[in-house]
Amino acid sequence: MPTHSSLSACLAASASLLALAAAPLSAQDMTPSPEEVNAAMAQDGFSPYAGRSFPTQPFFGDTHLHTMTSVDAGTMTRLTQEQAFRFSRGEEVTTTHGLRAKLSRPLDFVVMTDHSEMYGLMPQLLSGNPDIIGTDTGRRWYEALTSGDDQVVFDTAMEIVASLSGDEIPIDSPKAIRHAWQDYTALADHFNEPGRFTAIIGYEWTSAGGDNIHRNVLFRGDASVANRTVPFSQFDSKNPEDLWAALAAFEEANNSDVMAIPHNGNLSNGRMFNLSNFDGSPLTPEMAEMRARFEPVVEATQIKGDGEAHPFLSPDDEFADFDTWDASNLNGTEVKTEDMLQYEYTREALKNGLKIESELGTNPFKFGQIGSTDAHTGLAAVQEDNFFGKHSGVEPEPNRWKHLVIEAPDPELSIYGWQQASGGYAAVWATENTREAIFDAFARREVYATTGTRMTLRFFGGWDFTPADAETRLPAKVGYGKGVPMGADLPLRDGDGAPTFLLAAAKDPYSGNLDRLQVVKGWLNADGTTGEKVYDVIWSGDREPGADGKLPDVGNTVDVASATWTNSIGSPELVGYWQDPDFDPALKAFYYVRAIEIPTPRWTAYEALRFGVTMDPEVPMVTTERAYSSPIWYTPEG
Numbered sequence: 001m002p003t004h005s006s007l008s009a010c011l012a013a014s015a016s017l018l019a020l021a022a023a024p025l026s027a028q029d030m031t032p033s034p035e036e037v038n039a040a041m042a043q044d045g046f047s048p049y050a051g052r053s054f055p056t057q058p059f060f061g062d063t064h065l066h067t068m069t070s071v072d073a074g075t076m077t078r079l080t081q082e083q084a085f086r087f088s089r090g091e092e093v094t095t096t097h098g099l100r101a102k103l104s105r106p107l108d109f110v111v112m113t114d115h116s117e118m119y120g121l122m123p124q125l126l127s128g129n130p131d132i133i134g135t136d137t138g139r140r141w142y143e144a145l146t147s148g149d150d151q152v153v154f155d156t157a158m159e160i161v162a163s164l165s166g167d168e169i170p171i172d173s174p175k176a177i178r179h180a181w182q183d184y185t186a187l188a189d190h191f192n193e194p195g196r197f198t199a200i201i202g203y204e205w206t207s208a209g210g211d212n213i214h215r216n217v218l219f220r221g222d223a224s225v226a227n228r229t230v231p232f233s234q235f236d237s238k239n240p241e242d243l244w245a246a247l248a249a250f251e252e253a254n255n256s257d258v259m260a261i262p263h264n265g266n267l268s269n270g271r272m273f274n275l276s277n278f279d280g281s282p283l284t285p286e287m288a289e290m291r292a293r294f295e296p297v298v299e300a301t302q303i304k305g306d307g308e309a310h311p312f313l314s315p316d317d318e319f320a321d322f323d324t325w326d327a328s329n330l331n332g333t334e335v336k337t338e339d340m341l342q343y344e345y346t347r348e349a350l351k352n353g354l355k356i357e358s359e360l361g362t363n364p365f366k367f368g369q370i371g372s373t374d375a376h377t378g379l380a381a382v383q384e385d386n387f388f389g390k391h392s393g394v395e396p397e398p399n400r401w402k403h404l405v406i407e408a409p410d411p412e413l414s415i416y417g418w419q420q421a422s423g424g425y426a427a428v429w430a431t432e433n434t435r436e437a438i439f440d441a442f443a444r445r446e447v448y449a450t451t452g453t454r455m456t457l458r459f460f461g462g463w464d465f466t467p468a469d470a471e472t473r474l475p476a477k478v479g480y481g482k483g484v485p486m487g488a489d490l491p492l493r494d495g496d497g498a499p500t501f502l503l504a505a506a507k508d509p510y511s512g513n514l515d516r517l518q519v520v521k522g523w524l525n526a527d528g529t530t531g532e533k534v535y536d537v538i539w540s541g542d543r544e545p546g547a548d549g550k551l552p553d554v555g556n557t558v559d560v561a562s563a564t565w566t567n568s569i570g571s572p573e574l575v576g577y578w579q580d581p582d583f584d585p586a587l588k589a590f591y592y593v594r595a596i597e598i599p600t601p602r603w604t605a606y607e608a609l610r611f612g613v614t615m616d617p618e619v620p621m622v623t624t625e626r627a628y629s630s631p632i633w634y635t636p637e638g
Helices: 004-022 034-041 081-088 121-126 136-145 150-163 174-191 240-254 285-294 338-343 346-360 435-443 467-471 475-482 603-611
Strands: 057-065 109-112 198-205 215-219 258-262 297-302 368-371 404-406 425-430 447-450 456-462 483-485 500-506 514-524 530-539 573-579 589-597 626-629 632-634
Touching: 057 081, 057 198, 057 215, 057 297, 081 109, 081 174, 121 136, 121 174, 136 150, 174 198, 198 435, 215 240, 240 258, 240 285, 258 285, 258 297, 258 435, 285 346, 297 346, 297 447, 338 346, 346 514, 346 530, 346 589, 368 626, 425 435, 456 475, 456 589, 456 626, 456 632, 467 475, 467 500, 467 573, 475 483, 475 500, 483 500, 500 514, 500 589, 514 573, 530 573
Parallel strands: 057 109, 109 198, 297 368, 368 447
Antiparallel strands: 057 425, 198 215, 215 258, 368 425, 425 447, 447 626, 456 483, 456 500, 500 573, 514 530, 514 589, 589 626, 589 632
């Protein structure tokens, strides 16, 4: 901070500059010297942006994207990893079905997470690689896929996909896997441009077949580090505990960090966030610690539905039923029952984590929330007016809304095109757009999930925030200065008051205005039960909560026929202060923000207009995009 004398000199020099601007050119005696100009313009601390050590912008990306390198995606899509990188950084590509495709805005980062099982099989199979077609299975698959018979090709593709759920690897070629992996890591290094576009190296570990307890593995390092291993697959083990052990061994051997990101749990039929070990035995402190160590964030929303909350679990939450997929597990082989739901959604897992922590001393579900696509097209495209679908079998065309996306043995459990959710993205508060900074933001959970919108969302917690703090045009400065950001623990309580929070959001310029910001609170009662409450904290317009405490709807300006809306309702930004009115200092708790946009056209509305089709009445045409922050946790002293 400048001293009083230096500040006086600065002001004097500034006055001289102003005087010069107002004086006639002949008044040379008033011209400031170079030294005076430098004193006025180069004082330490003049720029509000200099010397900042905290993140100043969110970076948007996808941590879950597949290309033809994945065995399942490769049966349909023909987009390569290189094309997927180019598309993600903003270039135009041609899809498998010949459509021109481009993002409205480049992504800041991407993780190409092709399946670890028989990594790189499909490109090598289709090109006639001798190491692959030299096997009996490889030769049979190659001849079928190149037969030109559509039915034979389809049946073989389904056989290949089904083989991923078996116990034995159909084609065991370590040489082919290593070659494909090293080609990919080299490509990721090539496309990684620090400061402009980040290509994080990763893969997907796929286990338990239809119960979808899959994880995406991310490396902090470059190809020279990632090449010291090959992707760990379910043919190595179907047990996530063995995956964590393999990651721990890799870190110890290579002095480089890795992490695993669980998928959205809504199709796991109660297995993603259950309260036991993989084999059904009681959860141990060691396994709770391993999970907390290697899984700092969870994918809360994606194309296969939203996994934040469910109306059965949260009946008082009018926004809980959003893009809900809850009929069965992933492949429709087991009907879902209500008792499974509590182990599938992030809000309930966060509550159960408090319970486990009180019993074992470690919270295995102390995670941040992100979104990603899980697109099997090579295209991370989930903006509602630019949605290219789950896989290349449902690329845009007039009737994809009723095409099969996932076929189940019971047709009632099959998933059809219109049920796809056009989401989501991961938003990361990082100090710079680099592998290291983005990975580190995931590790400290300073991230949030969006359903495809690119809204900006801030959330800080502390004990000393005041309503006046919400009036600043730089919430982060006071947020980091007086509290902690999303993903962190509240500092020790320094008085008798309740925790205070700063919330701030700004709209995505390509999407709708903001309806409201809510705080979702979960807690652990003294008797071991858990509770939750959703608070409307800041909202647009002059609405007031009704007698039931509920805020009236913001309204709806969507014209479905023309797939348009107006931002005549809602607000472009919402900033505010909140203090927990129901705080009990004796109870463990967490808080996170849910930001809701005003209604806007769903991808189905854009499709109906473009293709001139009429969809069934059950098909939704309007959506309310949203974002979920990572939580901030409170733990009582002692």
